[in-house]
Amino acid sequence: MSSVLLALDASSSACSVALLRRDAGKQECISRFELTPRAHTRRLMPMVDEVLAEAGIAPSELDAVAYGRGPGSFTGLRIAAGAAQGLAFGLERPLLGVSTLEALALGAHRRYHFRYLVTALDARMGEIYVAAWHCADGVTTLLQEEAVIAPQALRLPAKETDWVGVGSGWTLWEQMPAQVQAGLTQTLENIEASAEDMVVLAARDLDAGLGRDPHEVQPVYLRNEVAWKKPA
Incomplete structure (x- = not known):
């Protein structure tokens, strides 16, 4: 199956983006990975631009978008979810959430x-x-x-x-x-989740028909709002 998928992740202290291109049984992955605590907002979209440029791919050529949906950093998950949903909405492409x-x-x-x-x-x-x-x-x-x-x-x-x-x-x-x-x-202990692995999982899920409308794919926190408060 031929397809081009983009995955992004900001669920931890790392920030990463990966593009997977599959065609005629062959696949190529282009990725970026940086340890960027507190700089996810500044680095995530430039990294998207970098992998698209290296691959020679226009955003309109993407078949789906994926992101690390959690669990992980609350702030990081929201940054990645917002960026991925924005891309998927704008391109009218399915969105996939991948477990960190x-x-x-x-x-x-x-x-x-x-x-x-x-x-x-x-x-x-x-x-x-x-x-x-x-x-x-x-x-x-x-x-x-x-x-x-x-x-x-x-x-x-x-x-x-x-x-x-x-x-x-x-x-x-x-x-x-x-x-x-x-x-x-x-x-x-020092291994971080990476979009390079997430895009592989996203391709599997896309093939299984699990791509969804962007508004249907939400971060998975595992912890409800009550747990945000420290126990007495």
């Missing part, structure tokens, strides 16, 4: 060939965003639903071995149960 936790899992699998991954992000206020995945041949399968929990409440899915922890949530390692610590072979 799934993108973390796919990225670690593609780069290091890990199979069983627990992706966790520091959610602040003494909690983590977390999910568990099995990855094989570039395909991710959800084993434990995405949730926001206290590190002390984390449990590993039964019957699997060789778990690897990925993401900033693992900086809270010392607060996690002994069963979790014993069940992991290693942790990679």
Whole structure:
């Protein structure tokens, strides 16, 4: 299937954009990735312009737009959602939201060939965003639903071995149960979600007919408004 997809992400301290062009069984990905805390608004759209220019693609040639829909930084998610929705509305193209936790899992699998991954992000206020995945041949399968929990409440899915922890949530390692610590072979706390992995997931979802009207695709915070308040 021939298509051109653009993905953007601002869900963490990183800011990234990727363009995936697929044609006749071949694909090319052009991407930008920068650690830009507090500069997402300033850098995101220029990065979009950069990848489009490098690819020689006009915005009108895009078939779909995607973005990291969360969980992650509230401010960053809104920045990416606003930019992606604006592009999709203006171009009259479908929009896809991609899980940041799934993108973390796919990225670690593609780069290091890990199979069983627990992706966790520091959610602040003494909690983590977390999910568990099995990855094989570039395909991710959800084993434990995405949730926001206290590190002390984390449990590993039964019957699997060789778990690897990925993401900033693992900086809270010392607060996690002994069963979790014993069940992991290693942790990679400094890996950030990237649009380069999100655009691959977005292509999968576009092929499955999951593209939506821009107004239908909203950020996923996992935490409701009440949880914004610190517990007494």
